[in-house]
Amino acid sequence: MPQQAKIVTREATVSAVNQTNLGKGTPLTYADIDGSLINLRDQTFGIAGDSGTADIQSGQTITIAGGTGIITSTAGNTITIEGTSQAQGITVRAPDSSQIAVSDGGTLNIAGAGGITIGTTDGIITVDATAVNNAINIDGGTAISVYGGTTGINGGTSA
DSSP: OOOOOOOOOSSOSSOOOOSOOTTOSSOOOHHHHHHHHHHHHHOEEEEEETTEEEEEETTOOOOOOOOTTEEEEEETTEEEEEEOOOOOOEEEEOTTSOEEEEOTTOOOOOOOOTTOEEEEETTEEEEEOGGGGSOOOOTTOOOOSSTTOOSOOOSOOOO
16 A cells, blocks of 8 residues: 655654745755655645546555446556447437337448439438439329429319
8 A cells, every 4th residue: 555755854743844945045954854854745746537636645545446338457557447338329210100220330221112222422321212203194194204293183073
């Protein structure tokens, strides 16, 4: 277990040195030396995380804790942080509420039907319904080959 440094002072048990005074220009007193040693022993350093900071004092242990799907371990002077996949896959739902689940790393196959073709280029899915856009010939009218079909519907009665 970590420990604070063991020191021997001449008189002081707490430091009265409260500011840095490099190059004092006069000999150090016993109180200066004792205070400096105590300050070295009692110094802290900070660690910052996602949700705050902590001051660590000499002799304290830093604990690295894993969260959901995270495992930590130490060997010698190495800390290893290992994460496992937290992916959950996706579910694709159609307008009629039917759905299909695609597992992590799985493939969702998309197919066209009834004159619709599906293609992909550079990650873009293209739905081509050109064949469906041909007009419907109702009651002998003339069909045209643009979306919208016939210019009129001939005959019939409304209910």
